[in-house]
Amino acid sequence: MPFQRPQDIGYGYVIERYVTKKDSDRPRYLEFGPPFLRPGWPYRERFARSLIEDAASITDAELAALFAYEWRSRLTAAWLVGVGRRTSFRERIGGLLLGSDVCYSGKGYCFALARLGTPADAKILTSYLDRYLPQTDLHYDQPEALGALLRLDAQLGTRHADRYSEPDGLWERWVQGVGSFGYTSDAPDELRRWTDLQCDFADGWSRP
Template identity: 65%
Template sequence: MPFRQPREIGHGHVVESYVTRMYAGLPRYLVLNGGRFLSPRRRHTTRFTRHLIDDAAAITDEELEALLGYEWRSRLTAAWLIGVDRRERFRARIGDLLLASEVCYSGGAYCFALARFGTHADAEILAAYLDRYLPRTDLRYDQPAALGALLHLDARLGTHHADRFTEPDGRWDRWVQALAHLQDSPSFTPADQRRLTDLQCTYANGWSRR
């Protein structure tokens, strides 16, 4: 599907309003992508988070669709807003975008949104992604984020969807071993991937209740 400029469909304001808004000298999409806002010690966290929560509640479905139809910065931001507000009506759309893997960086945000939705349907989407992309030992897409989100959902739902990927010498281990630059990285264990998703969801859960 070709990308469409939001202004082409009557939403020329959405990128400036939601994607490139500045925080501590960085546009929102870069703050989201970097993840440092998850630390409570970050000085700009409170302002950044309050605006994120407010925008997640205020943005319309049409505006979100305009962002999801554009490039990676807009898609990443839209997925975070969808996840924070738990707009489960976007499940199928997020799942399609994740499985298509058309652009860089945004996949981790899709995984966060699915983890926030928190249902068996979301676990099935993540498992389908891993079934498709873990055998691709020639590339790194969003396999780590998908596994972390799936492990998070397994813990929440009492299920075992991730077991077939994380068994010793299984598909996850083979994928890591095939990518030489990951082999000695401690951050590519399944436990570390789940911790990142846990951190993201704990952050969103804590602020969503305020």
């Protein structure tokens, strides 16, 4: 499906308001990574407060406009859905994750599904891993998906990830095929830890 520019449907303001907005010294979409997890990051509180406020106030129509556009807006929209636990966007996020038609945004989808935290979200992640782990020449968002699924297993008391992470399983064979791609560790426990850090960050700032 071709991208639909927000300005073409009457939502041209959403990019500046939500995506390139500066909660730090860089546009917001660049901060969805390691910096905001560091306790000493000087913009941590401002970034969190601004993100939570926008997650609560953004309308469904504005989110839809962001999801219809390119990777920066989709990544931001996914984080806003995850922080706000906007369950009505589960199906949309699942379709975008499984489609994997743009780079970089998939990590946001995995975060959102981990935050939504239900069996339906685990099902989306298993469908993704079933499709993309056997493709050992493709590096998309397999690490983030496995980390999110491991977190959901721990929360839900399920063991969906076992069949991927077992010795000589799909995860190990995928890692052997694509290499580390800059990850400090490809151990499943480390992938889950990274998901936990993101979700715990959101939990800590989102509680009343």
